[in-house]
Amino acid sequence: MTAASQKGISMLGALVLLLVLSFAASTAFRLVPHYLDFHALQRVITRAPEAVQGAPASPAEFYAHVTRGMQVNGIRDLDARSILAVRRQDNQFHVHLKYERRAALIGNLDVVVHFDRQYRVRAP
Template structure:
């Protein structure tokens, strides 16, 4: 009976991860980070826009004109550096003495080369 004393024989010889696998994992992590860096600002800006519209909607009284409301919204957009949404994207309704602001817009940002990320938002 022969006993194999070679520690590098059989399955014990194959350990660890290859350099190609490390490179592939780093590429996948880098791509995920790139997508995250492109998507997160879109959602942060949307959260800022919703916050502005909710605040204006709650603090505006029924006697304010459309021009006054637009001026208030535009001032807040300028402070928060909102560039994606314009006042034309905001619809205003008056119901039972309340002002209701609705927003539908699309944000398109470059990802890589000729590929873009498109996000559609709707705030009723």
């Protein structure tokens, strides 16, 4: 190969690169909000004992705390009672957060993210 034939990426190579980068960006734009919601839910759950108005004492109060936290964080399309299982045992809440989210990607191709996490939160 001569130096004249090595001038950079070809037009076809540039289009393929643009296609791959566009697909990756599109996928990221659809996934990132779901992960941000999940991390906001984690913060609400783990910081329940530090709540300003006092720590929740019963599972019903815990659900109410999480629902308020979801409203504050702009998570409006999830129901706390359908994604959480809360039970109190001794001086701890055992919380099981489990749900999945779907986002349309291209045509009939969807991206599915599944969240399944368990927490032990100190109770008053």
